[in-house]
Amino acid sequence: MKRTLSVLLMIACLTGFLFANGQKDSGAAKGATSIKLGIWPEDTLTGDIEMHKGYVKAFNEIYPDIKVIPAYYKYATDTYVPLAVSGKLPTIYETWFTEPQKIMKNGFARDITAELKELGWDKKMNESVRNLLSSDGKIYGVPRDAYALGLMINADLFKEAGLVDGDGLPLYPKTWDELAKTAVIIKEKTGAAGLCLLAKDNAGGWHFTNIAWGFGANFVVQKGNKWVGQLNSPESAAAFQYVSDLKWKYDVLTPNPTNEDWGTGFRAIGTGSAAMYIAAQDAVNQPTQVNGLPATSLAMAPVPAGPAGQFSLMGGTPYMFSKSATDEEVKAALKYLEIMGKAPVVSETGLAGLEADAKNRADEGIPVIPAFPAWTDKAYLKAQQDAIDAYINVDMRMFDSYYEKVSEESNLRTEEPVETQALYAELTKVLQSVMVDENADIPALLEMAQKNYQRILDDTVNK
Amino acid sequence: MTDTIRHRAAKVFRRNGAGWLLMLPGIILFGFFAWVPLLESIRLSLYNVQGITLQDFAGLSHYVSVFRHPDFVAAVRNTFSYTLWSLVIGFPVPIIMALIISELRRGKSLFKVGIYLPNIVPGMAMVLMFSFIFIPGETGVLNIIRDRLGAEPFGWLTNPKWTIPLIVMALTWKGAGATALLYIAGLQTIDSQLYDAAIIDGAGIGRRIFHVTLPGLYNLMRILLILQVISVFQILYEPLVMTNGGPNNASLSLMQLMFRYAFTDYNYSLASAVSVIICLMLIILTVLYMKMNKEQDA
Numbered sequence: 001m002k003r004t005l006s007v008l009l010m011i012a013c014l015t016g017f018l019f020a021n022g023q024k025d026s027g028a029a030k031g032a033t034s035i036k037l038g039i040w041p042e043d044t045l046t047g048d049i050e051m052h053k054g055y056v057k058a059f060n061e062i063y064p065d066i067k068v069i070p071a072y073y074k075y076a077t078d079t080y081v082p083l084a085v086s087g088k089l090p091t092i093y094e095t096w097f098t099e100p101q102k103i104m105k106n107g108f109a110r111d112i113t114a115e116l117k118e119l120g121w122d123k124k125m126n127e128s129v130r131n132l133l134s135s136d137g138k139i140y141g142v143p144r145d146a147y148a149l150g151l152m153i154n155a156d157l158f159k160e161a162g163l164v165d166g167d168g169l170p171l172y173p174k175t176w177d178e179l180a181k182t183a184v185i186i187k188e189k190t191g192a193a194g195l196c197l198l199a200k201d202n203a204g205g206w207h208f209t210n211i212a213w214g215f216g217a218n219f220v221v222q223k224g225n226k227w228v229g230q231l232n233s234p235e236s237a238a239a240f241q242y243v244s245d246l247k248w249k250y251d252v253l254t255p256n257p258t259n260e261d262w263g264t265g266f267r268a269i270g271t272g273s274a275a276m277y278i279a280a281q282d283a284v285n286q287p288t289q290v291n292g293l294p295a296t297s298l299a300m301a302p303v304p305a306g307p308a309g310q311f312s313l314m315g316g317t318p319y320m321f322s323k324s325a326t327d328e329e330v331k332a333a334l335k336y337l338e339i340m341g342k343a344p345v346v347s348e349t350g351l352a353g354l355e356a357d358a359k360n361r362a363d364e365g366i367p368v369i370p371a372f373p374a375w376t377d378k379a380y381l382k383a384q385q386d387a388i389d390a391y392i393n394v395d396m397r398m399f400d401s402y403y404e405k406v407s408e409e410s411n412l413r414t415e416e417p418v419e420t421q422a423l424y425a426e427l428t429k430v431l432q433s434v435m436v437d438e439n440a441d442i443p444a445l446l447e448m449a450q451k452n453y454q455r456i457l458d459d460t461v462n463k
Numbered sequence: 464m465t466d467t468i469r470h471r472a473a474k475v476f477r478r479n480g481a482g483w484l485l486m487l488p489g490i491i492l493f494g495f496f497a498w499v500p501l502l503e504s505i506r507l508s509l510y511n512v513q514g515i516t517l518q519d520f521a522g523l524s525h526y527v528s529v530f531r532h533p534d535f536v537a538a539v540r541n542t543f544s545y546t547l548w549s550l551v552i553g554f555p556v557p558i559i560m561a562l563i564i565s566e567l568r569r570g571k572s573l574f575k576v577g578i579y580l581p582n583i584v585p586g587m588a589m590v591l592m593f594s595f596i597f598i599p600g601e602t603g604v605l606n607i608i609r610d611r612l613g614a615e616p617f618g619w620l621t622n623p624k625w626t627i628p629l630i631v632m633a634l635t636w637k638g639a640g641a642t643a644l645l646y647i648a649g650l651q652t653i654d655s656q657l658y659d660a661a662i663i664d665g666a667g668i669g670r671r672i673f674h675v676t677l678p679g680l681y682n683l684m685r686i687l688l689i690l691q692v693i694s695v696f697q698i699l700y701e702p703l704v705m706t707n708g709g710p711n712n713a714s715l716s717l718m719q720l721m722f723r724y725a726f727t728d729y730n731y732s733l734a735s736a737v738s739v740i741i742c743l744m745l746i747i748l749t750v751l752y753m754k755m756n757k758e759q760d761a
C-alpha cells in the first residue's frame with residue numbers, strides 16, 4: 001500500500017514538474033494590432049515616462065485601435081540573441097551604433113524598406129546613416145540620432161585654469177599640439193587630468209581612429225578586390241607617438257587609461273576629474289543628467305586638427321525592429337516615432353513631441369542643443385530647430401564651434417568600412433602597450449597589429 | 464514465454480521503479496540544462512550558423528579559424544599561466560591557513576569565520592575592490608601606501624608581468640578560506656595516536672607536519688588540486704572586469720576569447736569551438752593527472 005502510494009505521488013510530482021511552466025501567455029486579442037515599445041524609458045526615469053505617456057495618448061487619439069505596450073528593453077549582447085531567436089524582441093528597440101551590421105548579418109533584423117518607401121522616409125535619411133543601416137540595398141533601421149565626435153569640455157575646469165576668453169568662454173584647443181599644451185596648464189592649475197583617453201576596450205580604438213585620421217592615417221583601403229590594412233603606416237605611428245607623449249612626456253591623462261571606457265570617460269568629465277574627452281553631441285545627457293555636471297558647465301568643440309587636417313567621425317544610433325513584427329506593427333511603430341518627433345515629418349503631433357522632448361531635457365538638466373541631422377528633410381530640420389529654441393538652456397557659444405565644423409561635409413567621416421571591430425581591437429591592444437610602457441616599440445607593435453588585422457581580413461572579407 | 468518476460472519486467476519494476484521515478488526529474492533537468500547544451504555546443508562548433516540556427520556542415524573549419532585568430536596563442540599561454548600561478552600562490556595558502564588554525568588553542572571559530580568571510584563577498588564586488596586597490600596612479604590604495612613609505616607609484620595590473628599574478632592573488636584572497644575549511648575538516652580525521660607516536664619518537668613540529676599531517680591530507684590535496692586546475696582554467700570575469708584581457712592581451716583568458724566570440728561578435732560557432740577546445744584540454748589534463756597518480760599509488 002505504502003509503495004503504491006509513493007509511486008502515485010511520484011507520478012503526480014512528475015506531471016506537475018513537466019507541466020508547471022506550460023501555461024502559454026494569452027497575449028492580445030487576435031486581429032487588433034499591438035506594438036511593444038522597447039524604446040520605453042526605464043523605470044527610474046520618471047520624467048521620461050510621463051513624456052512617453054503623453055506620446056501614447058496622442059498616438060491613441062489618432063490610432064485608437066492600436067494597443068501600445070511599454071516593454072523597456074535595454075539592448076545587451078547577452079540577452080539579445082535569445083530574444084531574437086525566440087521572437088520575443090519588442091516591436092521596436094534601440095541598439096548601439098556598433099551593432100546594426102552584426103544584427104543584419106545574423107539575420108535578426110527586420111527589413112523595413114517597403115514601409116519606409118511607402119512613407120517616403122528612405123529618401124529623407126542622411127546617406128551615410130542610411131548606409132550604416134542597410135545591407136544589400138535593404139534598409140533595416142531608422143536613426144534615433146546621428147552623431148559626430150567632438151571634444152567634450154568641462155568648462156568649470158577651463159575657468160579654474162584661467163583658460164577662458166573675455167566672455168568667460170573656454171579657450172578650446174584647435175590642434176592636437178594645442179591640446180597637449182592646454183592639458184598641461186589644466187593639470188598644473190587644477191590637478192585634474194587634461195584629457196580622458198580610452199584604452200580599455202574597442203571604444204579606445206574607435207576614438208583613436210579619429211585622432212589618427214588627423215595625422216593622415218588610413219587604416220584600411222581596397223586594392224583591386226582585396227582589402228588591405230595599413231596599420232603600420234608612419235602616419236599611424238606618429239599618432240601613437242602623440243598619445244604616448246600625452247601619457248609619458250606631458251603626463252596629462254587620467255591615471256589608468258587602460259581602465260577607461262565609454263562610460264568612465266563621461267564620469268571623468270561629469271565629476272571634473274578630467275577636462276576634455278572625445279564624445280558626441282548625442283551623449284550630452286551622460287556627463288550632466290547621469291553624472292551631475294550642470295548643463296551650463298558643459299561645452300563642445302570640434303575634434304582637434306592634426307597635421308593632415310580635421311576630421312569628425314560620424315555615425316548613427318539606430319532604432320531597429322523585431323523580425324517577427326508584421327507590416328502593420330512596423331508601420332504603427334514608425335507612426336509612434338513620428339509622434340515622438342523622431343521622423344522626418346512636420347506635423348502638429350510631431351512638433352509637440354519634439355517640444356515635449358526639449359522641455360524634458362531642460363527639466364532634467366541636460367543641455368538642449370540641436371540634434372545632428374540624421375534626416376535631410378529641410379522643413380523637418382527647421383521645425384526641429386524651432387521646437388527646441390524656446391528651451392535652450394545653455395550658452396550656444398559654447399557649442400558653436402562644434403556645430404560649425406560638423407556642418408562641413410568634407411570633415412565628416414564614417415567608421416573604417418570592413419572588420420571595424422577587429423581593427424579597433426588591434427588598435428586598442430597597441431594603445432594599451434603604449435599606455436603602460438614608456439618605451440613601447442611602436443613600429444614593432446604596429447607591425448604585429450597589421451599582421452593580425454590583415455590575417456582577419458584575409459580570413460573574412462578577402463575570402 | 465511472454466508471460467515470464469512480463470512477469471520478470473513487473474518484478475524489475477517493482478524492485479527499481481520507484482527509484483527510477485525518483486531520479487527522473489533530476490535526469491530530465493540534468494539532460495535539459497547540462498547534457499543537451501553540452502552536445503549541442505559540439506554540434507554548433509561543426510556547423511555554419513545564422514544566429515544559432517544551424518545552416519550547413521562546416522567540418523573543422525571553425526576550429527581552424529580559432530587557431531588562426533591572432534589572440535588564440537596569447538589566450539592559451541595566459542590560461543596556463545593563470546593555472547600555474549594559482550598552483551604557486553593559491554594552492555599552498557589554504558593548507559597553511561588550515562595548519563595554523565588547527566594549532567590554535569583559542570579563538571579557532573573566530574579565525575574560521577574570519578577566513579571564510581571573503582568568500583561571501585560577491586565576486587563582482589571583490590573584483591571592483593581590487594581594481595581600486597590596484598589603481599596605478601597616485602590614487603590607488605597600494606600606491607598611497609607606497610607613497611607613505613617613500614616609494615614611487617607602481618603600475619600593478621598595467622604591468623604585463625604582474626597582471627596575472629595579481630589577479631590570481633585576488634582570486635586566492637576570495638577563495639582560500641573555503642578551501643581551508645575543507646583542510647581543517649581533513650585534519651580532524653587524522654588519527655591523534657599518530658601524533659602521539661611521533662612525539663614519543665621525538666619528532667618536532669616540522670617533522671610532525673611533514674611525516675604525519677601532510678601525508679594524512681594527501682588524498683584531499685589531490686582532489687582539490689585537480690578541482691582548482693579545472694576552475695582556474697575557466698577564469699573569466701576577474702580579468703574581464705579588472706583588465707578586459709589587457710594590457711595588450713597580457714591577461715586574456717581562453718574563456719574570455721569565447722565570451723568575445725559569443726557576445727561581441729555573435730559568432731556562436733567559433734565560441735562553441737573555443738569551449739570544446741577548453742573542454743578537451745581539461746579532459747587531457749585530468750586524464751594525465753589521474754594516470755600519474757595511479758602510477759604513484761602502484
